[in-house]
Structure formats: C-alpha cells, structure tokens
Amino acid sequence: PDTSEIRVIFQPMNRVLTVPAGTPLFDAIGLAGIAIESICGGKGTCGKCRVILTAGTCTAAPEAGTGCRLTQKERDEGYFLACQVTLTRDAEFTIPVESRIDSPQILITLPVAPAGIEPAVMRYRVETAPSNGLPFASRSIRFAGYSGLRPRISDEQYKALLAAETPQEATLSTARSPPAVLAISPAGTASPLYGVAIDLGTTTVVGCLARLDTGAILATASSLNRQITYGEELLTRIGYSGSPAGLATLQRAAVSSINDIIETLARTAGISRTEILDTCIAGNTVMNHLLCGINPRYLELADAPVSRSPIQKNARDLGLAVHPDAGVYCLPNVSRFVGGDAIGDMIxxxxxxxxxxxxxxxxxxxxxxxxxxxxxxxxxxxxxxxAFEGAGIRAGMRAMRGAIDHVHVDPVTGKVCWSTIGSAPPRGICGSGIIDLAVAMVQTGALDFAGKLNSRHPQVRTGPEGAEYLLVVAPETGTGRDIAITQQDIDYLMxxxxxxxxxxxxxxxxxxxxxxxxxxxxxxxxxxxxxxxxxxxxxxxxxxxxxxxxxxxxxxxxxxxxxxxxxxxxxxxxxxxxxxxxxxxxxxxxxxxxxxxxxxxxxxxxxxxxxxx
Structure with a gap:
C-alpha cells in the first residue's frame, strides 16, 4: 500500500493539510476543522457534501453511489461527493457555499430560575470534635446544617481539616450516593459555586453557566454537535456506533462538543473550568447512550426496554473539562426515542x-x-x-445566513415572495420556509390536496428528477444555481x-x-x-x-x-x-x-x- 503523504488544499478557507495517501476526503475535511453538510453519514445518498476538484487528482467511488444526486453537468464541472472520494495525489478542492455549515441559527432561551434553589452542591461549615485525649486519626468531624448519608472524604482532606487552625468549610456534593467532599477551604474564602446545564441535541449543543447558590445565569453558549460528521439522523449514528471504534469516536465527539461549550462559558464568565462543580445534561435517549459510551444498537428494536433511571457519572469518567469529581446528571430516558430532552420540556x-x-x-x-x-x-x-429542519430536501439547509426562512403569497399580485436569514442572497431553504412554501404552493394551485405538483402551473417544470417547483432562479441566488423543490422533496415532506x-x-x-x-x-x-x-x-x-x-x-x-x-x-x-x-x-x-x-x-x-x- 502507498504510505506516502500528500497535500490537500481547501478553498476558499485556504486551509492546507498533509495526510497519508488513501485518506478519505471526508475525513480530511474533518481534520482540517471544516464543518460540511452530511445527512447520510458517508453513504453517498444525501448529496449534501458536494465539493469541487480544482487541481490535482483523486479517486472516486463508482458512479452508482452518486449518480442519483449529481447531474452529468455537475460531474463535468468537477463536482464530487466528499464521502465518496479517496485522496491519492496532491489535490485542491473548493467547498461550495451550499455545502458549508456557516454560523447556524441556534435557539437559545434563558431559563427561568425555579422558586426554590436547592442545588446538589452546597458549602457547609466544618466542626471538629475536641480531642479528649483521642488519637489524631480518631477525632470526628461534622458539617453544620447537613443531614444525610455520611459523605466520602479523602485521607488528605480529613487530615487537612484536623490540622487546620482556622475555621474551615467543606464543599459537599450529594449528586451521587454516597455524597462526596469536593473541596476544603478556610471559611469565607472560597469562590462561588458554579454549575453547567447542557442541552445535548442531535444537531446542536447549547449550555448555560449558573451560580448554584443563587441560580443566576452568568453565560450561555452554543455550537454544532461534532457527531454531525458521522450522520445527522439518529439511526445513522446508531449504525456507526456498531463497532467499538465507532462508539468511541461518537463518544469523543459528544464530549468534545460539550467541552467546547464549557470552555466558552468559563472564558465568558472569567472563571476556571475546575470551579464548575456540577453538570446536568438533557439529551435524547441515543445522545445519552453515546455520551456515556453505552452501545445503543438495541434501540433499533421495537418496544426495546429502556432504563428509566437517570445516568449519573463523575466528570472524570467522561472526560468533561470541569472539576474532575463534579457530578454529571443525565435527565432520565423514557423509551427508545423519548429521552431526557422530552423530560426537560415537560418540566x-x-x-x-x-x-x-x-x-x-x-x-x-x-x-x-x-x-x-x-x-x-x-x-x-x-x-x-x-424535514422541518431542512434535511432530506434537495435545496434544504440549516437555519443560517442565506436560508429562505419565510414564504408568503402577496395578496394583491398573487406572487410568491420570500425572505432570507440575514437578508443575504438565498442559498437554500430551511424548515420554517419549507412549511410556508408548501402552504403557498397550495394557495396558488401549484400543489394539490394529495401533495402532487400541478404540471400546468407556470412555476412547475420538468427537472433532472422529474417535476419540480422553481422558487428562485439562478441569477438571484447566492450559489448561482436554481432553488427548486422537487416532487421527491414534497413526498418526503408529506x-x-x-x-x-x-x-x-x-x-x-x-x-x-x-x-x-x-x-x-x-x-x-x-x-x-x-x-x-x-x-x-x-x-x-x-x-x-x-x-x-x-x-x-x-x-x-x-x-x-x-x-x-x-x-x-x-x-x-x-x-x-x-x-x-x-x-x-x-x-x-x-x-x-x-x-x-x-x-x-x-x-x-x-x-x-x-x-x-
């Protein structure tokens, strides 16, 4: 096998990468830190990971895997699906605008603090019993105001408490059983108690940093879930996790995504990540399994029994970049595809x-x-x-700059009008726009009650995949290509x-x-x-x-x-x-x-x- 190294350049980012010959192009794009669309997880069926070969050569999989999504004209222009290409020689690729994931619109809403603040991590004044002639190691300690199971305390912490000459406080976590002493400090000198709440979504990860003693939210952050590279759909990721290596890859991707959020939150608030003493995570059942390294393959089976107890770990066990002994509480799952995120919604x-x-x-x-x-x-x-997030639609895209987000019919002219996120030239259409468009097509007679395009409508034409509705002509788009909704798209939406x-x-x-x-x-x-x-x-x-x-x-x-x-x-x-x-x-x-x-x-x-x- 060829063990030589080759150079690949990605434009317009001007990103240069050296990889071994035989590296899949899709993997190289990930190594270069470039976010690219992918729904099918590298199977060559979704057609979203389009790239253009502008210099050099590469090896592509047989056309049978790509012909349904790339036209002959596109192939003549140098288009490939990144997931179907192997790098064999030095090459340069352009990542076209429609394939890039660029500043997606991620929903962040500030939670409202509950009526009573009762965190799992609190600070207690330490009281040590008089020696009464007892040996040093036999003296007892107690935490003023605490009642509950006897907490775990390390030998070092115990000795430090007994040797202290000034009043001490213990930071105690009841997140796990038995409770544990996280830290010892002189009374009144410790920093506030911090915790992080995370929404681990299939597509996005959102988090907030809060003070545990007051409930005050100090910072919020969001990013894409790094698992997207391995497929956007849950079943695709379950399939990818079938091998131990695949499961480990997805677990690392989930942890890295959360750590990105934690890093941003800590930096914004001006604190150290090790000051974060508790973490609560809401994700669907598959996300909870992948985060915790639990094989989710059994979730493919109908009526598969799913544990309804919350998964609880230490941050050290998962590799989260917070205090190593901080508790990690995953909101409980209900079933195969009703998870902790739905429980969070209910609350x-x-x-x-x-x-x-x-x-x-x-x-x-x-x-x-x-x-x-x-x-x-x-x-x-x-x-x-x-479908309602723009996936599975040929011209569909995430809710980001250039996405058509709303469509309406002008009551006077009867013309179909649209708007885009950021008022940028349209690159595609996102979920809210697709729903609006479907209704507008019904109102103007382009779509019938059974979801079939009307071939006699002036906006309906015959395209490479059959009947399609022309929404935006190429000169008005940000990609230089027509934005059209095909009958297959409508079928998927229906x-x-x-x-x-x-x-x-x-x-x-x-x-x-x-x-x-x-x-x-x-x-x-x-x-x-x-x-x-x-x-x-x-x-x-x-x-x-x-x-x-x-x-x-x-x-x-x-x-x-x-x-x-x-x-x-x-x-x-x-x-x-x-x-x-x-x-x-x-x-x-x-x-x-x-x-x-x-x-x-x-x-x-x-x-x-x-x-x-």
Missing amino acids: TAGIHTSDEVSLLVDLGTNGEIVLGTRHWTASVSCASGP DSKAAACGAIAVLLKKYKCAVADIRHLYLAGAFGAYTDIANAVSFGILPRFTAATVHSIGNGSLSGAYATLVSTRYRMAAEELARHMVYIDLLVDTAFAEEYAAALYIPGKQELFPPSS
Whole structure:
C-alpha cells in the first residue's frame, strides 16, 4: 500500500493539510476543522457534501453511489461527493457555499430560575470534635446544617481539616450516593459555586453557566454537535456506533462538543473550568447512550426496554473539562426515542403540575410528543423532524445566513415572495420556509390536496428528477444555481407531516381526547420558535386545537436541565415523570398506520381540522 503523504488544499478557507495517501476526503475535511453538510453519514445518498476538484487528482467511488444526486453537468464541472472520494495525489478542492455549515441559527432561551434553589452542591461549615485525649486519626468531624448519608472524604482532606487552625468549610456534593467532599477551604474564602446545564441535541449543543447558590445565569453558549460528521439522523449514528471504534469516536465527539461549550462559558464568565462543580445534561435517549459510551444498537428494536433511571457519572469518567469529581446528571430516558430532552420540556412546560389536558410537541431531528396532565402522561416519538429542519430536501439547509426562512403569497399580485436569514442572497431553504412554501404552493394551485405538483402551473417544470417547483432562479441566488423543490422533496415532506400528525392523532384516540379537549399546546425547540403555526396547521402538521392556548417554550430541554441543576426537587420530579409516563411505540401500534394514511392529505382528517370559529 502507498504510505506516502500528500497535500490537500481547501478553498476558499485556504486551509492546507498533509495526510497519508488513501485518506478519505471526508475525513480530511474533518481534520482540517471544516464543518460540511452530511445527512447520510458517508453513504453517498444525501448529496449534501458536494465539493469541487480544482487541481490535482483523486479517486472516486463508482458512479452508482452518486449518480442519483449529481447531474452529468455537475460531474463535468468537477463536482464530487466528499464521502465518496479517496485522496491519492496532491489535490485542491473548493467547498461550495451550499455545502458549508456557516454560523447556524441556534435557539437559545434563558431559563427561568425555579422558586426554590436547592442545588446538589452546597458549602457547609466544618466542626471538629475536641480531642479528649483521642488519637489524631480518631477525632470526628461534622458539617453544620447537613443531614444525610455520611459523605466520602479523602485521607488528605480529613487530615487537612484536623490540622487546620482556622475555621474551615467543606464543599459537599450529594449528586451521587454516597455524597462526596469536593473541596476544603478556610471559611469565607472560597469562590462561588458554579454549575453547567447542557442541552445535548442531535444537531446542536447549547449550555448555560449558573451560580448554584443563587441560580443566576452568568453565560450561555452554543455550537454544532461534532457527531454531525458521522450522520445527522439518529439511526445513522446508531449504525456507526456498531463497532467499538465507532462508539468511541461518537463518544469523543459528544464530549468534545460539550467541552467546547464549557470552555466558552468559563472564558465568558472569567472563571476556571475546575470551579464548575456540577453538570446536568438533557439529551435524547441515543445522545445519552453515546455520551456515556453505552452501545445503543438495541434501540433499533421495537418496544426495546429502556432504563428509566437517570445516568449519573463523575466528570472524570467522561472526560468533561470541569472539576474532575463534579457530578454529571443525565435527565432520565423514557423509551427508545423519548429521552431526557422530552423530560426537560415537560418540566419547563409545567404539565406535571397542571390539572388541564396539555399536548407537548417537540419536532427536532426526532419528533417527541407528550399528552397528559399532572395525573397521567403518555408519549410517542416519530421520525418527522429532519424535514422541518431542512434535511432530506434537495435545496434544504440549516437555519443560517442565506436560508429562505419565510414564504408568503402577496395578496394583491398573487406572487410568491420570500425572505432570507440575514437578508443575504438565498442559498437554500430551511424548515420554517419549507412549511410556508408548501402552504403557498397550495394557495396558488401549484400543489394539490394529495401533495402532487400541478404540471400546468407556470412555476412547475420538468427537472433532472422529474417535476419540480422553481422558487428562485439562478441569477438571484447566492450559489448561482436554481432553488427548486422537487416532487421527491414534497413526498418526503408529506411523509414527515403525516408522521407528526398521525402520531398526535394516535395519542388523542388512545385517550379519547377530541381536539377541543386540549387546553394547552406547548411547542418546544426551533419548530415552535420560528415556524408560522397557522401554516403548520394549514399544511396539516398540527391539528387545529380550537380551545387551546399556544405556548412556545423555546429550548425547553436546556431549561429543564437548568432546573435540575439548581434544584434537586426537579431531579425528583424528572425521575417521577420518567417512571410513570406511558410510551406507545408506533412501530408496533396498528392505529398509527391508519392515522398516518389519513394524514397523507392536506390538511388531514376532518375531525382533526374543524373550521376556525
């Protein structure tokens, strides 16, 4: 085998990298620190990781893997899919604008401090018993005001306490059992107690730094989850984790993503990372498994039993860049795809304290839906989210600069108009824009109630993949290429909307709730924050809840993690919710097939969409 080293240049970043011959181009892009779109995890099917060979040579996989996503014209112009290329000689590539992940719009909402601050880490004054002639090592100590299990204390800490000539304080963590003494310091000299709450999302990671004694939030930060390189969909990552090496890679990527956030938070607040003494993390079931190095392959099985106890570790065990003995509390999972993030949403929404029937909908990369009151809750999950985040759509992209985020029909001219994030030339269309566009296409006759493009409409033409709707012509775009929505894109969007609406319908049917019975609709995440809810109802993603008050709770996952960080009462509430929540696995539920089929029309079943009052 060729063991020589080759040089690869990436433009327009002017990034130069030396790698061994035979290195996959996709890996080299990651080593160069360049974030590039990838949904399929390197299978060559999503077509998002496009690059242009501008100098040198490379070896590409057979065209059978790429022909469905690259046209002959693109191949003639030097386009390749990065995941299908092996570097064999010096080469230079351009990463086109549509392939770059550039400053994505990440939702950060500041959590509200709970009424009572009761953190798992507190400081206590130390009292030592008089010697009374006892040997040095036999003297006892106690922590004033503390009642609970006897805490662990190292020999060094014990000796330091007994030898101290001034009053001392102990920083005590009850995050794990038995409790542990984290630090000893002279009374009144220690710095404030700090903790970090993290929302470990499939796509993004968001965190906040808080004072544990007051609940005050000192800094927030966000970034993309480094696991994206290995696939955007949960099932893709589960597949990648099938080998010990793959699982270790994804675990390191999750830890690195969180450590990036921690570094930013500590720097912003002007503190040392080792001053962070507690960490609470809310993530879906797969993210929790991957973070903690637990093989998630069994989650592919329908009705697989999932532990509902919270995963708790020491920071040292995971490699988190905080105090090595800091506790790490992962909000408990409920099922295969209803995890700690949904529990965080529930805590934020307050459904567990309300007598009124509420519905919680979180359509992220994975869709999680919960129905209930403080007396009972039931949940389902559905694979609907990616389409509403721009994934799986040929012209789809993340919510970042240049993404078409809203579309509407001009009431006077009847023309379809659009706006972009940052008012930049359009590069593609993100989730909120796709939903708006679907409704606009129905209103203008370009799309029928069955989700089929009308070939007689002036904006509908025949493209390389069949019928497509031309939204923006090439001269007006930021990529120099037309932005069009294909029939395949519409089919995928219809499938996603039917999955979401069908999942909600199953919950309503199981618990004999009509749409008028729902008093509160809680929408979590970017879907709730940025989507035009009226359009989501018109298209048929959400039923028309005629008597419900709609609440957008922002990043409920982060808010829930923060609540459990500053109050152990919320940890108990989270565990209670997870223990008693019913989960309905739609893969084996016969009612879902019926509800899904009925939702494959715009908007859907008549009883779910009564006329507006």
